[in-house]
Amino acid sequence: MAILETANIEQGMPTVEQARLRLLQALRGAKARRAKAVKVIHGYGSSGVGGTLRGEMQKALAAHRRSGLIRHFVSGDKWSIFTPEGRRALELVPELKGDRDLDRGNPGITIVIL
Incomplete structure (x- = not known):
C-alpha cells in the first residue's frame, strides 16, 4: 500500500x-x-493566471469533500x-512531511487526503 499516489489529470x-x-x-x-493521499497533477494553465482545469478540479x-469521498484537500x-x-x-497524514512539493508553492498540484 502506497501512502501517497499520484494522478496526472492533465x-x-x-x-x-x-x-473530472x-x-x-x-x-x-x-x-x-487503501492509499492515504493522492497528489493530483492538474497543471496551472499556460495563461499564467491559472487554468480552467485547475479551477474545475478544485470545485x-x-x-467530493462534501459528499464524503475525501476528507480534505489543499x-x-x-x-x-x-x-x-x-x-x-x-x-491527517504525517507521512506527507517528506513530500518533495511541500513548501514549494506549486499551483499545478493539489494534495487530497482520503
Whole structure:
C-alpha cells in the first residue's frame, strides 16, 4: 500500500469533463488500494493566471469533500507547513512531511487526503 499516489489529470490535455472523470476514477482507485493521499497533477494553465482545469478540479474536490469521498484537500500553492490547510493535511497524514512539493508553492498540484 502506497501512502501517497499520484494522478496526472492533465496528461493528454483532456476536456474538463474528461478530467473530472479521471479525477473520480483516481480517487476511487486510490481508496480501493487503501492509499492515504493522492497528489493530483492538474497543471496551472499556460495563461499564467491559472487554468480552467485547475479551477474545475478544485470545485470537483470541494464537492467530493462534501459528499464524503475525501476528507480534505489543499491546493499546491497552500501546501505548506505554514498554512492552516497544509497543517491539517499533515495532521491527517504525517507521512506527507517528506513530500518533495511541500513548501514549494506549486499551483499545478493539489494534495487530497482520503
